Amino acid sequence: MPNSATRRAPDVLTWPLLGRFLKWQHARTAMQTPVLLLTALILFDGLLGPQLAPKNLATVSVWLHYRGLVVLALLVAGNLFCMACPFMLPRQAARWLRERFCGGGRPFPAIVRNKWLALALVLAFFFVYERFSLWASPWLTAWIILAYFAIAFAVDTLFRGAAFCKYVCPLGQFNFFGSLISPLEIKVREPGTCATCRTKDCIQYQPTKPLWPVSGRARPRSETGPQQFSDRETQGVRGCELWLFQPRKVGNMDCTFCLDCIHACPYDNVGIIGRVPTSELWRDPFRSGIGRFSQRRDLAALVALFVFGSFINAFAMIRPVYALRDQIGRWLGGASPTSELAVIFLIGLIVLPALLLIVTGFVTRMAAQRMEKIERGDRDRDRDRDRECREPLRVVISRYIYALVPLGFGMWLAHYSFHFLTGGLTLVPVAQSFLADVGLLGGAVQWGLGPMVPGEWLFPIEAIFLYAGAFASIVAALQIALNHLGMTHNDDPAAALKLAAPWVVLILILLLAGLAILVQPMEMRGTLQMSGSRP
Amino acid sequence: MSLNTAIDVAPTLDIRRPEAARRLARWAAFLCALAVLSVLCAGCGRIQQTPAAAQDGYTVTLVAQPATPVVGDGTLVVTLRDPAGQPVSGARLQVEGNMSHAGMKPSFGKIRGEDAGQYTVAIPWTMGGDWYVDIKATLSDGRVIARRFPIAVHAK
Ligand code: SF4
Ligand code: SF4
Ligand SMILES: [Cu+2]
Numbered sequence: 197m198p199n200s201a202t203r204r205a206p207d208v209l210t211w212p213l214l215g216r217f218l219k220w221q222h223a224r225t226a227m228q229t230p231v232l233l234l235t236a237l238i239l240f241d242g243l244l245g246p247q248l249a250p251k252n253l254a255t256v257s258v259w260l261h262y263r264g265l266v267v268l269a270l271l272v273a274g275n276l277f278c279m280a281c282p283f284m285l286p287r288q289a290a291r292w293l294r295e296r297f298c299g300g301g302r303p304f305p306a307i308v309r310n311k312w313l314a315l316a317l318v319l320a321f322f323f324v325y326e327r328f329s330l331w332a333s334p335w336l337t338a339w340i341i342l343a344y345f346a347i348a349f350a351v352d353t354l355f356r357g358a359a360f361c362k363y364v365c366p367l368g369q370f371n372f373f374g375s376l377i378s379p380l381e382i383k384v385r386e387p388g389t390c391a392t393c394r395t396k397d398c399i400q401y402q403p404t405k406p407l408w409p410v411s412g413r414a415r416p417r418s419e420t421g422p423q424q425f426s427d428r429e430t431q432g433v434r435g436c437e438l439w440l441f442q443p444r445k446v447g448n449m450d451c452t453f454c455l456d457c458i459h460a461c462p463y464d465n466v467g468i469i470g471r472v473p474t475s476e477l478w479r480d481p482f483r484s485g486i487g488r489f490s491q492r493r494d495l496a497a498l499v500a501l502f503v504f505g506s507f508i509n510a511f512a513m514i515r516p517v518y519a520l521r522d523q524i525g526r527w528l529g530g531a532s533p534t535s536e537l538a539v540i541f542l543i544g545l546i547v548l549p550a551l552l553l554i555v556t557g558f559v560t561r562m563a564a565q566r567m568e569k570i571e572r573g574d575r576d577r578d579r580d581r582d583r584e585c586r587e588p589l590r591v592v593i594s595r596y597i598y599a600l601v602p603l604g605f606g607m608w609l610a611h612y613s614f615h616f617l618t619g620g621l622t623l624v625p626v627a628q629s630f631l632a633d634v635g636l637l638g639g640a641v642q643w644g645l646g647p648m649v650p651g652e653w654l655f656p657i658e659a660i661f662l663y664a665g666a667f668a669s670i671v672a673a674l675q676i677a678l679n680h681l682g683m684t685h686n687d688d689p690a691a692a693l694k695l696a697a698p699w700v701v702l703i704l705i706l707l708l709a710g711l712a713i714l715v716q717p718m719e720m721r722g723t724l725q726m727s728g729s730r731p
Numbered sequence: 732m733s734l735n736t737a738i739d740v741a742p743t744l745d746i747r748r749p750e751a752a753r754r755l756a757r758w759a760a761f762l763c764a765l766a767v768l769s770v771l772c773a774g775c776g777r778i779q780q781t782p783a784a785a786q787d788g789y790t791v792t793l794v795a796q797p798a799t800p801v802v803g804d805g806t807l808v809v810t811l812r813d814p815a816g817q818p819v820s821g822a823r824l825q826v827e828g829n830m831s832h833a834g835m836k837p838s839f840g841k842i843r844g845e846d847a848g849q850y851t852v853a854i855p856w857t858m859g860g861d862w863y864v865d866i867k868a869t870l871s872d873g874r875v876i877a878r879r880f881p882i883a884v885h886a887k
Contacts, residue, residue, distance in 0.1 A: 245777055248829055255833040332831040332861075418850075515859070515886060613880065619834020633777035646836035717886035720860035721831030 242338025264616025503604030607664020818848025859886030
């Protein structure tokens with residue numbers, strides 16, 4: 197048995213240069229500022245530059261580089277986009293407005309304090325993306341970014357905390373979903389230190405007003421922590437605005453890697469700590485700021501949307517989708533492109549996923565019930581009827597659906613890395629032509645640059661991502677089953693296999709579907725004035 | 732497939748958006764970008780002007796061969812006629828194809844020959860999907876006729 201005490205998990209904050217940088221109070225601002233400047237360039241070119249997607253900074257950098265780099269960062273590190281999110285930079289101004297004019301802001305309305313609103317927005321975004329071919333229009337791409345800034349600013353001016361990140365932002369939800377498989381996590385280093393900590397700055401430190409009245413707030417900070425209260429206040433240190441309380445925080449869900457808790461903890465007790473990727477999917481503990489995964493319908497629905505969305509999003513790029521749309525159009529009697537797409541979304545993102553999940557969950561639930569009966573024997577059956585495994589179907593599904601996360605993420609990774617690897621280098625000529633147009637570059641623009649790897653490497657790379665996702669998904673299904681059994685049985689691998697089997701079958705079906713999509717040549721479609729027949 | 736419904740090439744073409752919206756966008760963009768880009772804007776040649784619709788009176792038609800182009804080496808036949816309907820010979824043609832999607836490098840056409848205002852152009856289609864073919868013809872008197880044609884290319 198390896199002795200876990202002899203070797204600690206790596207902690208990025210202890211690494212020489214990077215660690216020091218991340219601990220610096222203004223680390224996040226230092227990362228956000230360049231991203232904000234880049235965003236300004238993107239907006240400028242998107243609105244005013246050439247309206248030809250392959251030649252505009254906006255379309256190239258958003259749909260190739262941003263998407264590609266986000267999934268790669270989630271794969272090798274964590275939620276780095278949220279960490280450097282430019283939309284959060286104007287929040288300092290929003291915060292100021294809120295304190296001055298909105299009486300400190302109000303809490304986000306309870307009815308939307310869950311993932312349903314975000315889920316609706318993600319769905320709407322997927323729809324708009326396909327319907328208006330966002331990837332083909334620099335102008336629309338820029339407007340989406342501007343709308344994003346405006347909405348983030350408005351939400352954070354009116355409401356307290358990080359309401360936009362936690363309950364609204366579709367990109368954030370994607371990052372939360374992806375970061376479930378990431379190898380890094382923001383986590384307490386020494387649980388013992390938290391047990392004796394009396395101030396809990398990591399959650400409740402507010403530079404202006406505490407979220408709720410705190411007894412003993414007037415006590416000088418020097419008593420309890422190494423840093424002076426007054427210093428920290430002026431520096432704007434704050435506790436977690438996503439309401440993740442470090443000592444009880446589990447995993448990456450809802451964590452924006454904003455580093456606030458790291459800067460707030462007076463004991464330097466929070467780290468960016470390595471872990472086995474995907475391992476947070478295996479267990480279902482109570483998670484601070486979230487609760488138990490198996491009790492959260494909204495989260496389960498969001499996860500389902502991202503898993504099945506990965507397949508629909510890639511499917512929308514291959515030939516059969518056009519035949520399907522025409523077919524649906526004929527069934528509906530010459531329907532508009534909007535209703536054709538709506539039918540595909542309805543079937544692919546709602547009906548089919550619901551059906552697959554209900555059937556799979558049902559079989560698992562039946563297996564669990566049978567096990568209970570066998571164990572107790574006929575003798576007790578009547579007396580113990582009430583103690584049967586009566587977990588409702590929705591809880592069973594919400595418990596096991598997390599097994600699909602690695603596969604869904606693998607599909608996003610395969611698709612986005614395809615775009616990134618086929619066109620990553622086109623950024624060079626596009627940037628050159630930008631500079632040439634503004635008079636900062638003489639010399640020729642290298643329009644010949646494009647792919648980052650030879651064409652024949654693409655499918656193998658995509659397939660590896662998908663296989664790895666499927667493999668991690670199968671492992672997760674088995675682990676979830678073992679932990680599920682832990683509640684009622686002793687460890688019993690054979691029983692766990694029985695519970696996990698339906699999910700393994702679903703994973704294999706999805707794997708085949710994914711390969712069937714990836715093996716076909718992508719066709720980069722997308723403009724409304726195309727293909728003659730459509731208006 | 733005869734694609735003689737040319738869209739006028741006006742570098743920023745967009746038939747969906749009303750002029751007012753474009754103007755509004757331009758303003759918003761300026762406000763946003765001004766802070767960082769005031770230096771760049773000073774001599775900025777990047778901003779696309781919206782030119783008036785092509786009123787040169789010339790007719791440019793484009794026919795793909797085969798009618799449904801597939802990925803690989805393709806051929807285009809460009810016909811150029813003056814306002815009186817007479818074929819125009821001796822023009823210098825520049826042909827460039829771009830996909831509607833970011834991430835593919837442009838394909839440049841090679842002029843293979845001309846016969847009474849009919850120009851044959853070889854162009855490599857590097858991926859299936861939607862393409863724009865931009866044609867710029869420089870006439871012998873120095874006048875420039877420009878058009879943009881959409882073409883759907885099928886994957887092999
Ligand atoms: S993380 Fe730091 S501030 Fe939070 S409870 Fe632990 S010791 Fe206290
Ligand atoms: S403050 Fe909250 S959201 Fe930010 S890094 Fe810490 S736990 Fe994550
Ligand atoms: Cu795609």
